[in-house]
Amino acid sequence: MTSDTDLKEAAPGADAAWQDDMRAGVRHVRDLAALPLSPAERAAAQQAAAAHKVRAPKAYLDLIDWDDPNDPIRAQVIPSPDELITAEGELGDPIGDHAFSPVPRLTHRHADRVLLFPTYQCAVYCRFCFRKESLTSIGRGYTREALEPALAYIAQHSEIREVILTGGDPLSLPDNALAEIRARIEAIPHVRLLRIHTRVPVALPSRITSGLTASLQGRLMVTVVTHFNHPREITPDTETACRTMRQAGFVLLNQSVLLKGVNDKVDVLEELCRELMYRLGVKPYYLHHGDLAPGMAHRRTTIAEGQALAAELRKRVSGICNPTYVIDLPDGGGKVPLGPSHIEGRDNETWRIRGQDGKVRAYREVVA
Template identity: 50%
Template sequence: MPRDRIRPARTLRSPGALADAGLLPDDGRLPALEAVARRFAVAVTPAVAELVDPTDPADPVARQFLPDPAELETRPEELADPIGDAPFSPVKGIVHRYRDRVLLKPVHTCPVYCRFCFRREMVGPGAETLDGADLDAALDYIAARPEIWEVILTGGDPLILSPRRLAEIVARLDAIPHVGIVRLHSRVPVVDPERVTAELVAALRGRRLTTWVMLHANHWKELTEEARAAIARLVDAGIPMLSQSVLLKGVNDDVETLARTFRALVAARVKPHYLHQGDLAKGTAHFRTTVAEGQALMRALRGDVSGLCQPTYVLDIPGGHGKVPLTPTHAEPDGAGGWTVTDPRGGRHPYRG
């Protein structure tokens, strides 16, 4: 953080506030950024603001969290609901796309708003939150379907809820005998690590079911000393952690950055799980790589980076058709009943089996 800037005391929620904090260049873009903010929510926590380098136009943290006029450009293929949640939402707050698991979205606000978010049309200040009756209906839906083994709390960011509210939700899920796993998807440990208190950690643990936390982190710069301490509070309490990252042009679309990020996650005791192809959310084309580029990066990672650091490269098929791996193929039929297998350095080898 440049020495002439002071860490903000509170979350910055407008381009004007970002400019006053010295996070935006004085380049005449403020009116366009205000137009972006009228359409898509803006929030930058003090922890994130401290990481932004406003002197670097390619700063990977700024690119993820600060609004950009490019967000006003919408491509024909971009969608308001790019992964198709709506057709699979039988009751408010529930998305039931896969037989054995559901999404439960108790809140639609976040501590920060990523500029590439696939739910950017649905989240933000004033977005709907489940009230008591809504939550009852959602939990009744889960309780009535014994095939549901895993409940994924998402939103919004569920860790923005109070420990009391989280403890209530976890306890009620714990009381449903066929629910074995509760998984929480969150950015909080890296963007607002002070929120991960002992009280919050205790709220996540049920008596019977197992709790997992899926951390969203895209760049090693996010894994500050404070973030690692927040992660440690969760892991030391017996809560295993995975991570999901989004492949983002200008943020992490090179082998060195991905390798350093995944190694940093593993060192913090977080297993990289997914690397997402960017979704077709409106106004996010400037972030998306091609699938071929993503496959080439995964192929390069396979050669020289530990298997502990290898996520699965995935695509959420638009329209609600589910998540599929985009893993590059290393084996192909040789036409004679066997296979030709390509090693991580491009060597090709016959295989019979």
Template identity: 50%
Template sequence: MGITVRQPAPRNASIRTAPIRTSAGLVEAGLAEATALPVLEQVAASFAVSVTDQMAGLIDPTDPNDPVARQFIPAGEELRTTPGELADPIGDGPHSPVKGIVHRYRDRVLLKAVNVCPVYCRFCFRREMVGPGSETLDGAELDTALAYIAEHEEVWEVILTGGDPLILSPRRLAEIVTRLDAIPHVGIVRFHTRVPVVDPDRVTPELVAALKGKRIASWLMLHANHWRELDDTARGAIARLVDAGIPLLSQTVLLKGVNDDAETLTRTFRALVQARVKPHYLHQGDLAKGTAHFRTTIQRGRALMRELRGDVSGLCQPTYVLDIPGGHGKVPLTADYLAPDGEGGWTVTDPRGGRHAYSEEVE
């Protein structure tokens, strides 16, 4: 039930256009066949759709399995849900003491100031919580979230996520950073974003300046899954951030049909390092609803990491991790944390020693 990708309509790179957010818009832009419209509309009824001009321009019309298209163009497989898939696969809800805050680890919190993104990844673990019309923290809610951080002196790092925080205006971002800068025990603000690769023109000097506080250090975690995302425009946006003194790490999701081979991962991690981005995490796909067709097995992921080890620079080696369903934390997928359960599944040990059954739910 996959979507056949065709040549995008010609575009003028000097003109900034709005993302495509409707099924009909995807067909009109040449990103999907008209015959796929009924399936597209079924998927869009449940999960948000958005493709930026930047991503549309990277799709290869000669490749029916294009890795960029697979990440952003809806497919009928999303309508299939396996029994183990979850609306909140990493357990944000149980660890959210106030709206916009997730406090899963003692010394750091997530601050979800916005629940919209410039693009919607088809494998997103928050795909049922983000999208057009989703709530952004209003002034009073942001005050409450920041008050929570100020009251909890153990919080050393604040991670702005969402949604994508870099979709906020520079003025709004600067306000948040300034207010965090004024909380003495906060030492780090980290931004989780896809913007530099999916909407690089948004990374203006004004936005870069807004990310930096006077006292706290600013870091940026870039989400990139394939070397094709790192074209000249994206590398230029990354350079503007790095040249301003903001260190960049990356996180990549292991995705079947996108990057689940050693050659693609090697080329992707090398491209990131050449762009001065240190690969940090390779994520096992989360158990989000309608995403089984993207997940590899853990055995496959571990085998890929073994292929990279030794033959590829240590700078290009991320940590292969699993976010344990239920909010139990993120752990490396090594023998220290993972063991077969004898029934075809796994037992995962969380950072505090708790043991949890885990089923991969793959197709």
């Protein structure tokens, strides 16, 4: 039986630098007392952290400018009393994880892919997380036995092509647990791709070791979806982590969340998307509209604001650097694009389409 509750385990001989990084950071509410916060800020943070888990490695805390109360890294991990205010319409299960969970630790919303939750623990707890209600209430780590019903379900459903490890953060698990999970999944013949959603390369880059990448290599194509939200999160250490994953043959994508006061300026998004692609070799994949997670109204932009940002970003950066602005609809409606439509109208075979320069042009379809 394996558990990652304290993130203490590692495969024999593995580099333990990441474990030291975790121990030197914030792991409990009481650790907030060591941070350079005012007494009032500390009391407020401790109150919010008592309601939702707090954890941040030292490497990520070191990115914070403590003299700036609006620092974008600080806003993502330091608890705020605003989190305790639930606005009308916010949801405990914003995207329908529980409603589409036929067996424990698995969500099956889309025909050809499933979410698999090997752990409900994270290396860093983001204050805006849409699963924070579940992560706080469930709080369970990895065991072989816990995954058996989910793995049996995948084996019984031949339409499943992708297994997405999420949680919690799967890369917070030790190498031997990851190797075990990968081997069990790749033994199911109809599964073609293993996808991993993780914040570890951002907040705990020392965890990305050759041992970790080796534990995930096998028959399956591997895609790692990172979660960078701000260009300040891109450092020499994250660059090294992403290079290690690229050299292992993994496809790297990034999902960002649009957060008020963090990355809701086009200059910030432009720098983030350029550096992800040009420096890290990570394709900006999705820019998520903020989910209806409880206590997150203070970090959520309007859809119109997001559309305006996405339209301006598209003018500034190439297609390969452009993420798709999406919303993950409640009740399992899935991700749908929110970008502006360039179609102004249609008259039979002739379409009126607005170009990026703002001019509307006629385009007549010519087909056999």
